[in-house]
Amino acid sequence: MTTLNRRTLLGASAAGISAVALTACGGGSGAGPGGGGTTGGKSGDAKADYMKAEGNNFGGSISWGSWANPGEAKRFNEYAASFKQKYGTDVKFQVVSGDYASKIQTQLVGNAAPDVFYVGDNMMAKLVENNALVEIGEYMKSSASRSPFDQHLTNLLDWCQPKGDGKFYGMTVDCNPATFWFNQDLLQEAGYGDDPAKRFEGGAWTQEAVDELFTKVTAKGKKAHVLESGYGHWLSWMTTFGGKPWADNGDCQIDKDDACMKAIEWMWGHLDKGTMTYGGSLPKGQGVDALFYAKQLATIPYGRWILPNLKELKFNYDIAPYPTIDGKEIMPTVVYVAAMGVNAKAKNVDLAKAFTAIYTGVEGEKARLAGGGNAVPAVKGLENLVEEDNPPLPKHAKTFNDLAGKGYAIPLKIANNAVVASNLGTVVDKWIKAKVSAADFGKKLTTYINTGKES
Template sequence: MKKSMKLLGTSLIALSLVAAAGCGSNSSNSNNGGKDAGTNNQANSGTNTAAGNSGDAKAEKADILFWTPFSGADGEFMKKIVEKYNSSQDTYKVKLVIQPNGEYYKLLDVAMSAGKDRPDLAIMHVDQIPTYVNKGQLQPMDDLAGAASINKADYVEAPVNYETIDGKWYGIPLDIHPLVMYYNKDLFEKAGIAAPPTNRAEFEADVEKLTDKSKGVYGYVVPTLWPQQFIFPTLVWQNGGDLWNGTDVAYNSPEAVEMVQWMRGLVDKGVSPGNVQQDGENTLFLQGKNAIQFNGPWMKGQFDEAGINYGVAPVPQIGKAKQAVYAGSHNFVLPKGVTDANVVKGIGDFLKYVSTNSMDWAASGQALASKPMLESAEFKALDMQSNVAKSFDYVQFAPNVLNWGTISDPIWGELSSALLGKKDAQKAMDDAVAKSRQAMKK
């Protein structure tokens, strides 16, 4: 398997916290239609006639049941893409089902195992794909992609490389959503700061200038919970550390501990309040009392609605070693039991359409993974999304390790204790490692 991937059991994976925020939180299902896929011919039969490519025979009509976890505001943007595709041709009909985000992988596990009402096509986060491949629940998409003229070279390399396992391609990327830096332009102007920081020295100088404790305004509010799932790995990688060293968890290294101490140091210096509760940093940002926030592209809609005068920039290089940023990625995957030739052919047609018709998804705040879309004038005109895409050359995903969500889960409680000043940083990370190793034995 591509990269060293230690087999760590086949128990159901825990839904990762990365998925939880990246896809919204409010449940709203669309029409739940669909059928069991038949057991006809294999995926490499047929061509992408509905997308405009010539085929030897007229394509037969087919319905495609498509599951996503986009139960927040992002769901409406995917609905637009599906509706436009369905109206663009009359051979295939994609039936979109939006499952509750918090239950998504649990529902997907049940559907895939039982085969009943299983989706023909599904969205999956890139770091979940190795585990589902190991469980035998996904099939490669190489034949489907070849028949539909979908090429690996037309997508950003990072997710494609991650989801290519044993030489087979298991996911076609829709987007990449790295950690980004939001900043309050009004507070920056008031502090006399002309541009957002790009390194640690600039960041530390700026947050000092931006802090006015007499008015309850802080330069940077350190979150003690979410979105540390994006922030902590980013800082560790930037500082030359890692979460996994190839055979074992490694987040108690000197490089990792130094970054925990650095974050707690911002509280000790007074540029961040202490005892920040869940979403406290975001509440203060919305109130104009937090000048800088590290979060994901999915926050765009909330900030736009609030009318904040904000800017977006890549996360500064805080660590001493290199520029790096943690990212997630939504990908299209093909469940194992989908073998009906017409359905598979229709899926290829739909994915080919999305590869050059996904600006509605970009409008949700996401940076697209399709290079033709990234290079389009429409995408380049989007200030935030084009800024997000600037970090694609150095994005990193969760370690390519089976059941990583379960293994790494102890980090977040221990990290919170350290950031709240309840536990020494080294002790907290040592305890996290011990708990993770215990989880690996189960």
Template sequence: MTQQRESISRIASAALSRRSLLRGTAAVGLSGAAAAVLAACSNDNNPLGDAETVEATWSLWGDTALLKRHEEFNDKLNADQKAVRARFIGLPTDGYAKKITAEITAGNAPDVFLAGDTLLGQLVASKQLAELGPLLDGPLSKSKTDAFNRSLFAPGTDAEGKIFGVPAACNPMLMWFNQGVLESVGVTESPADRYAAGTWSLEYFQTLVDKVHAGKKRAFVFSNWNGELYPWITAAGGKIFDGGRFVAHEDQKTVGAIKWLRDQLAAEKAWYASALPQGQGADAMFAGDQLAFTVTGRWVVPVYRQAKTLKTDVVGLPSADGKPAPTIVLASWMVVNKSAKNVEAAFRILTEYVSREGQEFILQGEGGAAIPSINGADQAVLGANYPAHAQTFIDLRDIGYTSTTEEARVPGLSSLIFKPLDKYFTEGGDLPGIMAEMGQKVNDAVKRGSV
């Protein structure tokens, strides 16, 4: 687990090994049910009104298995409709954003492609993408805007609220708990029951942390990037950005949440991920009953299911008042190149891909990795029957937020936040002073539009 992530784009790119939003889906062969799913989402009519089939290209990153799954999606799409001849161009994870940017500059980028938040923010700012709002709510669409949590569009919208990117399969960050570790220290009540009752509070969570510590184990682990740090902040009622400004240094709930995390490290009640013993990862320690809690996404399902003795389930993070609190939702976005020869043809590929049927097809049978970004495809998550409270993923997606617009638009902005915090988490120090300096630098960079 790396020490920081500057963007969800880098998370998804570097992360096909662990944090890919769709990791491993291609390894599952196409079933008759899967074929029927995609067939149902298409028809032989030509909604573009063209006399001849129009070709459009689309692209995303991935490993061999993931790209194979998307080639199968492309073949099925072409078999089930005549309006657009889709041509899929799979690209390696490494260097994906750089390659797409170069192709846009050269005028030969794909008509449709997947973008992480930083690439998305840059392309929105430079007006390189087609506006999607009218198309999403038009007659060609199978992915209306009201079928998504509108907050997930944030990095792909401009100052006027126009939409340029549509969230694909995503990952709400939530808390996994190890019931076996909790029972070993005398805790028999499931955190999931507390969460359902609205009494899963930070105050109560501290009592569990203390009991696990008394039992000679670490209670939880966290890492210093937006996917793992921001959920702790917003669960405590804090803010990072507000109204286009970085406000974390002024928000006492945010400062308090960061200080609380450092206090748990200092008391040896928690692990800081970058300081884990050599050769030990957080997932392995959790699955091996060495940790009671960990904050992560759904991509760990295959790993945790293989741990035969692991008794685990999920909850949202403990909040100030015990009620469910918003968490960050990791995502990437499908976009349409403004220079596409036929924007409507390109949109047809996009809307098929992010539709309920399209996302079910991509995710079906794999039992982990990600959840659909669109409403109505819940079975792709719940059908695996793991973990028991998998509905929590859906619930948190619907109340969650995604990468901040400011961090998406200003490359490297996240480093101004996470670099000083890394030093604080490892060495301690004057947190108000660290935060004040951070706030000044971050807001200056936002105003300039560069770090």
């Protein structure tokens, strides 16, 4: 995948949310030509009401935009063509390249944004605040929806209702759970014995087991694991070891939660010993995924997006859940997500809702992910897609589904504060490079997430 990949867009907290600090979005319509029904973002009359549409002849036209590497763009265009063949709707797909959030902002302000478009997990709250998205939860929960709400993995949808009032402004298009990938060859060379997947199956994939892995690999002159500044990396280690970062009211309580603080101390201990490497200290231009591909890194906590590249390489790899205290169960870890939202200025809002429901539902996800997809279904009923290779790649591909069902998307306390969502990765990078203590890191992190201000 190119540099502009799912990890870059969904996993980096410093993704520039300031780019979507929208000014007032003026009147007018989206970029795509409208197709029948009403215009100007208002719901149609009975004849154009796709909440009540019967049959497959939607007709009309709609525009849709997202980020995409060349392979994804090819598949998206194929989906647009198949949608037209089935539903009679002319779908115009456009790749929004470069700084995605900034480009969408410019298009929205200029009344040139697509009728429907991808929304990054750190973009949603600000777009809703600026009335740039249409509420689609009512439609998704209605009997008219061709993608019933209860088909979706609802554990990944909190960030799509930023007001917490049950109103949804997007639906997940698919997902990518943080997964413990490992190079089996490097582990064997290090004399590690049973790999993480086998240890998990035996109920012995514990903190002590991963300590042993990091130590033995490092002793052989290879890197064992890289910690990065994006929220998904350090937060997953906290929750897999039993931490509860969020109070009942949603506030961050990392510095008051014993398990979270022990997890930070554990990470800092490995960084101090060199058995874990900090990503911000890698030589300029040296990517973490590239190290894994080059057989210089034994483990990597990424999603399914790296699988297409791994299929081209010649070494043995597999996946496991993160290790846990008891070594037996799967604990919640981060699942990277994006959503599709409906432009409030879409020329035909009803048609846009219908397209979004189908695109994000079983039918759309199957069309986009079957045959070598680089993501995991975010709906029920398509679990077999991650195991469609014969034999499955990786061997324990089923773990993707287990992690998606148990995990969580971007926490609301991060997602709903534009300052935090924009700058969290940057301030974490600064603190780690300054070698703040584990105790101070926990305090600083809690204060920053809760207030947007550095202590």
